[in-house]
Amino acid sequence: MDFKQVLEKLLTAFREQDIRYALMGGFAIGLWGGSRSTVDLDFLVHRDDIQRIHSIVTALSYEIHHKTENVSQYTSSLKVFGGIDFIHAFRDASIEMLKRAVDKDILGGAIKIRTLIPEDIVGLKLQAIYNNPSRENIDMADIETLVSVNKENLNWELIQQYCSIFGMDDRYRKLREGLK
Template sequence: MNLKELLVTVHEALQSANIEHALIGAFAMACYGIQRATGDIDFLIDEEDKNKAIEVLGKIGFTVFYQSDEVLQLQGPGNIDFLIARRPLSREMLKEAKPFPSLNIKSVSLEDIIGLKIQAYRNNPKREFRDKADIISIIETNYKLNWDKIKQYADIFNAWEEISQLRNKTYE
């Protein structure tokens, strides 16, 4: 199963179980026209739906590879990663996610993607170059970003100076 088929299959399974979900990561970026190679599909779901997602996707061949309070990784016909919305900010991301007509699947905003990228590389420094490259790609292709919202995310992780420098270098 290719990634697009996998995306549709997982989306339909989640939708049939009334599990609110939104794309994050490379597929979310692709919704906005920013291409990056990936080997998995990343979603945001509410923590209340975590066990239901395991059950529903288990019926179509997925098994739990790893889980914590924050993350759920499934393997099967493909690799699916879920970020678990547990806090008001991530729940707000999920609530505000917008559907994209080409896929009819919701995606978080570009500002939210940047916030998640900051969180990812702050929590795992090995991701820094890849995540900052993604942030630069987003900045380069989107001049109407809500920088106040991005600053809120960056301030959580004490990263505004870095993000501001990336912004300034990109717009030079």
């Protein structure tokens, strides 16, 4: 995937159409100091913007691959465009994640991109583990990286809330103890 080309086109359209979005996934982890390779883009987007997003990405030669109430996945037959996944924000917690997102510079400062804060990425990773325990090794490695790299600036109360939601209080204790 040519991230620069895709992001320039996508983010220009998002700005023009006031799309509420935030980058998440491997690319976002990289922006917060983690080293995570990725071959696609993952976004959290406001559910009310889904139809406009669909128009934007299909105009860029993407085709819908999979769609549910919670997610839309697009792929392109053009290798340069790769795949893009959109997680639909419609519950209070995910809407709040979009509100907390911050602008990050990418590609040497050429582009600014709304990005989930590390705590919210951790929350989504915990949810992924809860929903699919086979992802635990990959997602816990991402969580540990985010926590380690950003430990001085984390909102631990928010991380504790996420751990409690998914019945993972033991993970919270291990994360805190691992930093001592």
